Amino acid sequence: MTVLSVENLTLKFGGLTAVNDLSFQVDENSIASIIGPNGAGKTSVFNMITGFYSPTSGKIDLMGKSLVNKKPSQITQIGLARTFQNLRLFPNLSVLDNVKSGMHCRTKQTVWGALFRTKAQRAEEKYIEDVAYECIDFVGIRKYANRAAKNLPYGAQRYLEIARALATQPKLLLLDEPAAGLNYEEKQYLIELIRRIRDEYNITVLMIEHDMGLIKEISEKITVIDYGCKIAEGTPEEVLSNEKVIEAYLGKEEEE
Incomplete structure (x- = not known):
């Protein structure tokens, strides 16, 4: 069963396109992640899902209910909770x-x-x-x-x-860089905690995170965005070996 469905999501600020025609799904009782370089549009995606931004176009459904144009409080009542980077x-x-x-x-x-x-x-x-x-x-x-x-x-x-x-007793929990500022021991405890949230509370988890070690260890599915567009999606092994992903993070080597 699909808990969260995002279809053709676009967000524009004047002439700037922060998120461009993005589509992805999060399956029930899974741990999924969205990754990408700084400025890729990850937090903008979270802000649209949670009602802080209104998308320019596109669909966002939580368990079959549209979240577009709903207030954050209404979205929480439907069954979505989030934490913040700050x-x-x-x-x-x-x-x-x-x-x-x-x-x-x-x-x-x-x-x-x-x-x-x-x-x-x-x-x-x-x-x-x-x-x-x-x-x-x-x-x-x-x-x-x-x-x-x-x-x-x-x-x-x-x-x-x-x-x-x-x-808030959510069905879907969004974690915005939950490991930011944590030391190694705290990160290991966080990994265990996220797994327990899924396994003991049956809560689906979607994360934004920069710590690739954590992402690789805990994520079952990763969606990668760059400049607001999806460039890869799949298991950690598939995504982290993808040439487009490596190029987005490390840059493209100049030919001599």
Whole structure:
């Protein structure tokens, strides 16, 4: 089953074409990646999928539902969550409260329930807290539960953002350079964590990442873009030996 389908996606900023007629699919319960040189258009693709940009043309479907012209909050409700290359945590809130904020899209109680502390409201608050603790435990940062996000080690902040995304209970998780700034041990833990997200939560994962070692170890399918166009697609072995991919990253040798 296809979880995400992108067809003929194009994004133009005035005379600049950031993404050009891009098509790819992400299969259910898979770990896929989008790679390409700096400026290739990868983050623009993520921003269109998540509703931060509106495509100039093309289709984006999540489990058969169109995401085009939908707000980010609506897309989250449909079942998509993301992390960002630059961390977007609430720095002064605790780890627990940061993760609770991810549950906002799944809450049902009204302001009246909060004012009058109804039984349903109390039950929902307990459910939110239980899910938040489960997500914190899952990514391995339970010991920081009551610490302000800004006071966490950098690696723990990365895992916190993943925990908050998991709290939205997504079907598809988009990770934008999740290994950025991590040391070797943290990257190895991240690889294990991403596999557990797929295997234990049955969440499909789509990544942007520059660390080719990580990409090769964890990805089952890679889509390569350059100047906004798809230049290759396939398994890590197929893609990383592709001449067009090597040329895009390393440049073309000048003939003497």
